[in-house]
Amino acid sequence: MHKSPRNGPRAMMRALAVTLLLGAAAMPARAEDRFDALRNDPQIHEGLLVISIGRLVRNHCDSINARILRAWAFAQSLVDRGISLGYSRAELEDYLDSDADKARYRALAAAYLAEREATVEDAQSMCRLGRDEISSQSAVGRLLIEG
Structure with a gap:
């Protein structure tokens, strides 16, 4: 056979x-x-974008600072949301350290700045944006303080 x-x-x-x-x-x-649920969650997506924009304003305008406790509580709410979606703290850190996602948030923040005629190369435009965000009590503005 x-x-x-x-x-x-x-x-x-x-x-x-x-x-x-x-x-x-x-x-x-x-x-x-594995991070799709984080990327697609509106609370986490918008929250990380708010933090990214606030950080840019704070880093490029000497007269605007972070409201440390409020910013920490806001960031903690995003961690809690990620945990409620089934992610561990280590996985959330991996997501935040992801080069692809960092680049995505940088691009989104840059578009936000451009829509408001601000650039990181122009400190005055960043200060103006920060003051506008603070005075309008936007999500970004609530994390910032002038002075």
Whole structure:
């Protein structure tokens, strides 16, 4: 009786190798996707954008500072939200350290500044933006204080 090459040990090893290779190729996509719930959560998305914009204002305008306790409480509310979505603190830190997500928030913050005619190269425009945010009591402005 002749063994079919399709059913022999060599065919099984080939199938196993293909399965392992396909699984390995899919792993980076799954690893990236583990943060989708964070990226798609409006509270976390908007909150991190608010913090990013506030940090830019504070870092580029000497007359505006952070309301430390209020900013800490706001950040803690985002951590609590992430935990409620099933993420650990370590996973939340991984998300915040992700180069792709940092770049995404930098781009969103830059667009926000551009819409308001402010740039990090122009401290006066950043101070004006900060004062506008504070006076309008926006989410960004509530985390900042002048003086």
